[in-house]
Amino acid sequence: MKRALIVVDVQNEYFEGGALPISYPPKSFEQIKTAIDETHKAGEITVFVQHTSLKEDAGAFVRGSKMWEFHDEIKALKPDLYIEKNHASAFVGTDLNYRLRNLGIDTVTIIGYMTQNCCDATARDASQLGFNVEFLSDANGTLAFENNAGKVSAEELHRAFLVAQAFGFSRVLTLNEWIPLLLKEKSCH
16 A cells, blocks of 8 residues: 545635634644654655635635745645645646556545545545545544535534545544554555
């Protein structure tokens, strides 16, 4: 098994933008940083994914803006691969599948923002493309939403998408459950 950690959209918009403040789980950012650190220690591949809006009137994720940039603590780290995406899934309209296959990757671990949008879409597409998918429950995050379909708390939304992921797409794990798997793989290389 060869694993890649896919770090989805850990951009300033979710920290400083005001409109999309990640609130659940409360320590998701710390968990994301730990997952990246553990992946580097294990010598596995890290992929940083950055969302860019193509809409002319985009209020968020505008290429070149401060809110589009990775969080400073993520920006300071060096990924093995970088993907810029324009759709929810990191696989749509990018060469991510090709690049992972060329590296012999068969398992992807999804972390980042937002649980129900880009992380979910990336995990679903990875599953459909034949990857083994791991989804870290405490290293993905979201916020409360309200629209014409209703209102949902961040915790309810997060939990519902974890249940859906576990039902048919991913092996849902906590960071503490996942790290021993990473270390086990390292000892097998």
